[in-house]
Amino acid sequence: MYEAEKGHIVTVSLPHALMSCLLQVLILSLWTETVSGTTPLLPLSTDSTTGGNSATAPAQLMEVDCNAVSYYTIMNATSIVRFNNCSHQILVYFGVCGEDADRLLRIEVVGGITVPIFRLTGNCGVWGSVLGNMSFLIRGVMMLYNDGERARAAGSVFSSEDFGNPLQQTLLAFSGVTSMQLVVRDSRLTFVCSFCTELLFSSIVETTNVIVDVTNSSLLAWSNAPSLMFVGSVGVNYNVSVNFLDSTLMCVVQYQNQSANASFGIVQIRSLLSLIAVTVQRCNVHWDAVTIVFSSVTVVLLTLGSIQEARVSIAASNFSVRVSRSFQATTFSLCGSIDDLAVQLHDCTFDVILNMTDETLTSVASWIQPGIYLIGVGSNVLTINVDILVSRVRLMLTVDERSLSNPLPAPITVATVGAHSIVVIANSSVNNATISIVAIACSIEEIGSLSIAPFVSTVPFGFSFATATCSLVFSFGGGSQHVKLTVVSSSLTVTRRLDNDNLIFASSSVLSGIFVRTTAAIAMFSTLKYSSVSIFNTTVATNSVAYSTSGTVAVWNTVGVLCQATIRNFIAADAGAALSLLSSLIDGAVFINDSTIVIANSATTMQSSSLSFFDFLLSLAALSNLKNTTVTVMNSSVSSSGADSLSPMLRSSECVAVTFVIPSSTWSSGTITSQNTSVTFPTPSFLCASFEATLESVHHNIIAVSLRGNSASEVGSDTFRLAPLSNKFTTTLQLRNVSV
Numbered sequence: 162m163y164e165a166e167k168g169h170i171v172t173v174s175l176p177h178a179l180m181s182c183l184l185q186v187l188i189l190s191l192w193t194e195t196v197s198g199t200t201p202l203l204p205l206s207t208d209s210t211t212g213g214n215s216a217t218a219p220a221q222l223m224e225v226d227c228n229a230v231s232y233y234t235i236m237n238a239t240s241i242v243r244f245n246n247c248s249h250q251i252l253v254y255f256g257v258c259g260e261d262a263d264r265l266l267r268i269e270v271v272g273g274i275t276v277p278i279f280r281l282t283g284n285c286g287v288w289g290s291v292l293g294n295m296s297f298l299i300r301g302v303m304m305l306y307n308d309g310e311r312a313r314a315a316g317s318v319f320s321s322e323d324f325g326n327p328l329q330q331t332l333l334a335f336s337g338v339t340s341m342q343l344v345v346r347d348s349r350l351t352f353v354c355s356f357c358t359e360l361l362f363s364s365i366v367e368t369t370n371v372i373v374d375v376t377n378s379s380l381l382a383w384s385n386a387p388s389l390m391f392v393g394s395v396g397v398n399y400n401v402s403v404n405f406l407d408s409t410l411m412c413v414v415q416y417q418n419q420s421a422n423a424s425f426g427i428v429q430i431r432s433l434l435s436l437i438a439v440t441v442q443r444c445n446v447h448w449d450a451v452t453i454v455f456s457s458v459t460v461v462l463l464t465l466g467s468i469q470e471a472r473v474s475i476a477a478s479n480f481s482v483r484v485s486r487s488f489q490a491t492t493f494s495l496c497g498s499i500d501d502l503a504v505q506l507h508d509c510t511f512d513v514i515l516n517m518t519d520e521t522l523t524s525v526a527s528w529i530q531p532g533i534y535l536i537g538v539g540s541n542v543l544t545i546n547v548d549i550l551v552s553r554v555r556l557m558l559t560v561d562e563r564s565l566s567n568p569l570p571a572p573i574t575v576a577t578v579g580a581h582s583i584v585v586i587a588n589s590s591v592n593n594a595t596i597s598i599v600a601i602a603c604s605i606e607e608i609g610s611l612s613i614a615p616f617v618s619t620v621p622f623g624f625s626f627a628t629a630t631c632s633l634v635f636s637f638g639g640g641s642q643h644v645k646l647t648v649v650s651s652s653l654t655v656t657r658r659l660d661n662d663n664l665i666f667a668s669s670s671v672l673s674g675i676f677v678r679t680t681a682a683i684a685m686f687s688t689l690k691y692s693s694v695s696i697f698n699t700t701v702a703t704n705s706v707a708y709s710t711s712g713t714v715a716v717w718n719t720v721g722v723l724c725q726a727t728i729r730n731f732i733a734a735d736a737g738a739a740l741s742l743l744s745s746l747i748d749g750a751v752f753i754n755d756s757t758i759v760i761a762n763s764a765t766t767m768q769s770s771s772l773s774f775f776d777f778l779l780s781l782a783a784l785s786n787l788k789n790t791t792v793t794v795m796n797s798s799v800s801s802s803g804a805d806s807l808s809p810m811l812r813s814s815e816c817v818a819v820t821f822v823i824p825s826s827t828w829s830s831g832t833i834t835s836q837n838t839s840v841t842f843p844t845p846s847f848l849c850a851s852f853e854a855t856l857e858s859v860h861h862n863i864i865a866v867s868l869r870g871n872s873a874s875e876v877g878s879d880t881f882r883l884a885p886l887s888n889k890f891t892t893t894l895q896l897r898n899v900s901v
Contacts, residue, residue, distance in 0.1 A: 227251055227273060238266045238294075247273035247302070250326070256283030259294025262340040262370065269298040275326055276302055276350070279333060291366070293339035302348040304328075306381060324383070327351040331359045337366035337396065345375045352382040359393040369399045379409040389414060390429040390462075399435040403428050407443045414450040425450055426459040434468040439491075444478040450485070458484050461491035468493070470501040477508045485516050490535040494587075499544040504536050507552040511535065516561045522578055522612065523571040532580035533558050534635070539587030547594035551583055555602045562609030568668035569612040576616050576746075579629040581605055586687065588638035596644065598633050601651040605631050607705055608657070610664040613714070615671055616746065624739050625667065625674030625714065626728055626747070629707070631655045632684040633699075637727075638748055640688035648682050648696045655680050657705040667711040673739070674714040677731050678707040681724040681783075682763075686748065692756045696722050696763055704768045706777055718777035722763050722797070726785045726823040727751050734824035734852035734890065750826075752786040760794045767801045778816040778849065778885055781838070785826035793834045794819055800841040816849035816884040817842035819866065822894070824852035834862040841869040846882035850894040857897040 221240045225233055227247035235242055235255035244253070247270065259265035270276045276299055285293045305325025328350065333343060334357075343362055352360050360382055362373050373392050380391065389412065392403050405427065414425055425448060428439050439461050448458045460480070461473055473491050482488050490511070491504060513533050521531050536551065538544055558581055583601055613627045633653055634646065665676050680703045682696055699722060706718040715735040719726070727748045732740050760781050767779055779801055781794050801817055819835045822828060835847060845868040848861070863880075880901065883893045 227277070233277075235266070235268070239264065241267040241269060243269040243271055244277055245271055245273070247275050247277065250275050251277050252280060253277040254280050254282050256281070258285035258292060259296075259340070261294055265294050265296045265340070265342070267296045267298070269300070270302060271298075272301045274302070274304055276328070276332065278330070281335060291337050292335040292341065295340075296342040297333060297344070299345045299348050299350070301346075302350065304349050304351045306349060306351055324351040324353060324381070327353045327383075328360075329353055329355075329357070331357045331363045332361050334359065334363040336364070338364045338368050338371055340370045342372045343374070344372075345378050345380075347377050349379040349381070352380075352384070354382065354384040354386050354389065356386060358386060358388045358390060360389070360391045362392045362394075364394045364396065366396045367398075368394045368396060368401055371400070372402045372404075374402075374404045374406075375408050376404075376406045377408060380411070381409075382412045384412065384414050386414075389425045391427045393429045393431075395431045398430055398437065401430065401434070401436070402438045404440045405442070405444050406440070409445045411447040412449070414448075425457070426462050428460070429462040434463065434471065436470045437463065437468065438472040439474070441475045441478055443476070445481075446478060447481045449483045457487040457489075458482050459489045459492050462489075463491075463493050468499040468502070471499060471503070473504045475506045475509060478510075480509065480511045480513075482511070483514045483516065485518055486521055486531055488513050488515070488533045489537050492537040492539065493542060493544075494537065494540040499538075499542060499547075501546045502538075502544055503548045505550045506535060506554060507550065509554050511554070511556045511558075513557070514559045514561065516564065517579075518564045519566050519569055519571060519612075522565070522569060522574045530575055530577040530580055532577070532582075532585075534580070534582045534585040536583065537585040537587065538589050538591060539585065540589070542589040544589065544591045545593055547591050547596070549584060549594070549596045550599070551597070551601060552599040554583070554600075556583065556604070558603075558605045560605065560607045562607065562611055565609060565612050567610055567612050567664075567666035569614050569666075572614060572668070572670055574612070574614040574616065574625070574627065576627055577629070578611055578613065578627050579631075580635060581630070582632045582635035582684070584634045586634075586636040586639070586641065590639045591641040592643055594641065594644045594646075596634065596646045598648040598651055600649070601633060603633060603651070603653045605653075605655045606658055607655070610666060611707075612666045612668070613671065613674065613676060614668040615674075622739070622742065623670055623672030624736070624743070625671045626676075626732060626743070627674075628677045628679070628728055630679045630684050631703075632679070632681050634683045635686075636684075637686035640690070642690040642692060644689060644692040646683065646692065646694045648699050650698045651682065652700045653680070653682055653702070655703040655705045665707050665709040665711075665714065665716060667709060667714050671711065672713060673736060675728065675732050675735055676707060676709060676714055676716045677719070677728050678717070679719045679724050679726075680705075681719070681721050683723045685723070685725040685753075686727045686751060688751045688753075689756055690752075690754045692753075694723065694753075694756065694758045696760045698762045700764045700766070702764075702766045702768075706767070719783055720767055720777065721765055721780045721783045721821070722760050723758065723781070724783045725751065725753060726783065726826075730785055730823045730825045734886075750786055752788060753784065753790050754788045756790045758782065758784075758790065758792045761796050763797045765799050777814075778818075778821050779842075780816070780818050780821040780849070782819070783821040783823055784828070785823035787828045787831050789829075790831045791834075792820070792831065793836070794838055795834070795836040796838070798839045798841070799845075800839075814885045815842075815844065816846065816851075816882065817844070818846040818849040818882065820848050822848065822850035822854035822856070824854065826853075827855040827857065828859050829855075829857040830859070832860045832862065834864070835866045836862070836864040837866075839867040839869060843870055844882070844884075845870050846884075847880050849882045849884050851884060851886055852890045853892050853895075855895045855897070856899045857895075859899050861899065861901045863901065
């Protein structure tokens with residue numbers, strides 16, 4: 162029964178059977194879909210007479226002229242209600258839902274320039290939820306948009322004035338949802354939000370058997386809210402599927418409260434998850450949140466709970482993002498555990514601008530460290546059965562530090578002033594995992610200079626420690642085992658626009674400190690066991706290194722194909738007296754045990770106009786603690802240009818070698834092989850070590866390795882070289898039962 166504004170009452174008799182278990186089959190098919198597959202068709206009507214497939218007969222269609230009513234009440238649960246050509250928003254009330262998952266109440270909005278406002282007036286009582294057995298289709302709706310010409314002239318994509326009659330609240334927001342579908346096809350929807358945090362769909366209690374599908378559509382949003390997502394759900398979630406295909410998503414956020422944290426993205430699921438599938442294919446995504454000092458953008462964010470099975474696929478899409486804090490394509494964080502995780506990211510382009518401000522580096526921002534990465538597993542997550550594939554992806558990142566004060570006016574700073582990578586494993590354990598990085602081009606350009614102050618908990622004695630990392634794969638904290646990590650045919654390039662070298666300004670409250678900068682294809686600041694690491698045909702190149710304006714801050718620059726260490730190693734070398742005071746604040750020693758490492762057909766290069774201001778170590782593999790591990794480096798090269806010779810004062814500060822033993826570490830019971838490899842530098846070496854490095858029961862094979870130095874150099878080439886900074890250490894390299 163349907164009741165319209167004009168008082169007409171229509172009674173409709175409907176058949177009682179639809180295709181059995183259709184929704185369950187659809188949900189299951191989403192989990193098993195291959196990368197190249199397409200999204201299955203949803204059981205929604207696309208024909209003006211049939212209203213979709215049925216096991217026996219077509220459902221009854223009830224058409225409503227939007228322009229003839231101001232509100233509409235749905236009282237019958239067994240038909241299709243279609244709203245045609247809406248030129249103004251009307252209220253649609255419904256106190257009923259579909260009969261079951263096979264017989265949905267269907268609501269369609271076709272044509273026009275806006276969509277109705279949907280209000281639930283009762284409780285459907287489906288499995289304890291307040292909404293269920295519903296489907297919504299929006300097709301051919303083109304909301305007004307003037308193409309944002311004025312806004313683009315002002316440096317933005319569009320403003321709130323560019324929309325005509327936009328939506329100002331969530332399209333579908335309910336306390337709980339069971340068996341619901343939302344489909345947007347061939348449409349343009351615009352939003353202006355001051356209070357809403359979700360645009361398309363929101364649920365805050367329980368979400369079960371839900372599909373959100375956007376195809377060949379444009380979603381445009383302007384917001385001054387602190388958080389904005391297209392799809393969001395908080396509570397227990399089972400069988401959730403979200404798909405964005407052949408669409409454009411554009412958001413401009415201008416939040417005015419500069420003291421609050423702000424997070425934005427496409428999909429955000431919080432709390433417990435059973436089965437979740439998210440697909441973004443052939444889409445153009447633009448997100449501008451650079452005006453907010455604490456802004457972070459995450460395309461797919463799954464947090465706060467345990468996940469039974471997750472499938473995320475992002476393919477053939479372009480992303481343009483401006484933020485002040487961080488950007489992630491997909492993140493799994495604050496989860497208790499993930500039993501089965503598959504993430505595929507391929508054929509995509511990411512153009513990201515990170516505009517750092519003083520607030521970005523203060524302790525207020527410590528809830529998330531500044532940085533850009535595409536796939537992240539973080540914050541105490543235990544992940545089992547992991548398959549991550551990133552292929553044919555281009556990341557172009559600009560890190561603009563020109564807005565930073567030098568030094569920072571704030572008395573404290575975060576410990577990580579920048580971590581940029583393709584894949585990040587943060588403070589988590591990943592087991593039985595395959596992580597593949599194939600044909601990736603990562604280009605990072607830095608502008609300006611960094612500032613540091615004492616870390617928040619070390620203010621009483623004015624000690625600062627900070628790190629900056631650029632990599633393709635970055636792991637820190639936690640420990641993983643049975644991992645197959647592969648990087649193939651990829652490149653990492655880090656450059657600096659205004660200065661060849663990166664100044665590190667220390668605030669007046671810094672009495673002493675350590676700054677560690679790492680540039681590597683794989684930067685591993687965590688423990689790894691029973692695993693294999695392979696790097697083939699990969700290059701790492703940089704002209705951006707760091708040096709401090711203060712003699713109280715020691716700076717270590719590490720450049721390599723593979724770097725494995727923690728800041729603890731360097732603090733032990735340069736500030737051993739502070740190590741006991743910092744033990745609760747920094748990670749413990751890290752190990753690679755019972756594993757194999759292979760680096761082949763790869764190169765590490767550094768170009769610098771001056772080698773006078775900094776200490777650096779350049780190698781193919783810089784490793785800390787190894788046990789029962791085999792390391793093979795072959796058909797590769799290390800080179801540095803910019804200085805034909807080194808002054809005697811600087812020779813002890815530079816290390817260019819095939820391999821490097823990180824300070825305060827031990828290699829034991831292993832084999833190191835260097836073969837068909839070249840090192841080009843005024844003082845090249847096979848291996849370098851500096852502070853308390855120990856080789857015990859290690860066999861070092863050196864086969865057809867070329868050391869190309871400067872004939873004018875008094876030092877020349879070395880098999881083992883004690884550098885950098887070894888002249889200030891009382892204990893350097895210890896050898897026990899070593900054969901070369």
